[in-house]
Amino acid sequence: MTATTNDRSVPVKAGSSRGFRLPPAFWLIVPSVLFLALFFVFPLLKLVAISLPDGSLEYYHQIFTTPVFLRVIGETFRVSLIVTVVTVAIAYPYAYAMAHGGRAVLLVLTIALLIPFWVSLLLRSFSWVVLLQNSGLVNDFLIATGLIDRPLRLIRTPFGVIIGMVHILLPYAVLPLYTVMKKIDLRLMEASSICGASWLRGFARVYFPLSLPGVMASAILAFTLALGFYITPALLGSPRDMMIAQMIAGQFNEQLNFGLGAALAVVLMVLTAIAFGLFGAVRAALQMRGRRTGEA
Template sequence: MTIAANPETAGERGGLLRRMARANWLLLALPALAFFSIFFVYPLIDIAMRSLQGGVVNYERIFGTTLYVRVVMTTFEMALIVTVCCLVIGYAYAYALSATGGYLQVFLTLALLLPFWVSVLLRTFAWLVLLQNTGLINQGLLALGLIDAPFQLVRNKFGIAVGMVNILLPYMVLPILSVMKGIDPKLMLAARISGASYLRCFFRVYLPLTLPGIISGCVLVMTLSLGFYIVPAVLGGGRDTMIAQLIADQITRQVNFSFSSALAVTLMLFTGIVFALFALSLRLAKKRLGG
């Protein structure tokens, strides 16, 4: 009887220990859940409720007014442009970092990370000084005789793109670099030995392996670009207003918290759509690599 009862007793004790472990896990997670609920979930709910004051009139105003629709389109257009530019530049930079060593790698790493120590506002005004008609770039081109009149490099989408790419480039390089560091160099060597050209090795072997880093970097850059305020405000023009500027204007000048909340909710919804699209892309990429 004692032998037969021992397994049941052990099972009961095991179940009790598992329940205690789950209870302890919940107790440990409770402070984090409370902090997240108070400082993240509640403000989002409050913004959503404010945006619905008076019904859906604020959302009808956003999507029924050409000006606001153009602001939303400009925001996503600039975010897409900046993401593509960061991807092209950042991929090459990450590849150079992963392929080099010694002092050159240290120099490239410092060149990438040192700007983090400089204020975003200061870097933006530095670009304003460089890109304006009397700035160093235009004056240098004029002195060399390459142009007859200064280029309009600021107060337009070009100036916004330059400033945002400069600030967001590290967020593209670091995720891609972390993936590249984990790729065995012998894979490319094996593909070359098998008779594939360098370009074929890159596009069929190396590039697919770096897709997780590419998608992670694109998600970071895209989502950060959607909420940018300082760079468009300083380097942009009147026709290149982005949604963060519009929200700030509605709060500070118009004191219209209801409409600004609706704009914020619209931005969050579109950002969620971007996240969903990138998640779908990552899933399809993993399926293709798995196949």
């Protein structure tokens, strides 16, 4: 800790009673670290401990050999993957319009992005329940236009879960894409068209590769967040297509199998950490590339 003495941003009076000098602000870190150690890290460690009774891996063994659990983990990956692909595909043109559409477009699209971002996930899931139910607006609209003659089952299906999750994750996916896209020089596209490339070819060979870091960052972020969704699948999905977070809740609420629930929670924690580690790596690579091209 004495290493802090070489910091020059805050000068300190020499010779405190302890005999070494520390900027007083340093001690301000202590309450937050203690608080999080007690109320954040300790509960997570407790879960790990509960999942390993007497150091036995039986719960993990059970998870990775029982078809029910494997199906739930598989379903979690499947839904998260579909949601990620759909979200990024929708976010891409939206971010493009924000980046290259001019000030007025940017303002309107930013407002449209931020309003739902600030309304709670629970309320937005509630909205989708109302919209997608059998007598809901979506079915009413489809019947009124004559596209269908009987209400479609939209709620309590994977479709309902996916549409609700895409809606919630879209702002998270747009922002990293926008950050990357606004730095792309559109004159590169002009140059490629002057050289005789079609728009599609120019896009595929020039613009898209430049935007790829944004695509990766936004996809990994959406996927990471999707893995842990609980509220949306619980309200819009059917118990048959349960995701891992619902299974964890069920082990604690209904089955009262705390050991197994804790092991499932640890599995989710590790999956999320891996996915988020990837996100960090992509961002670091991006920054390094940015620095290099900045110097060139």
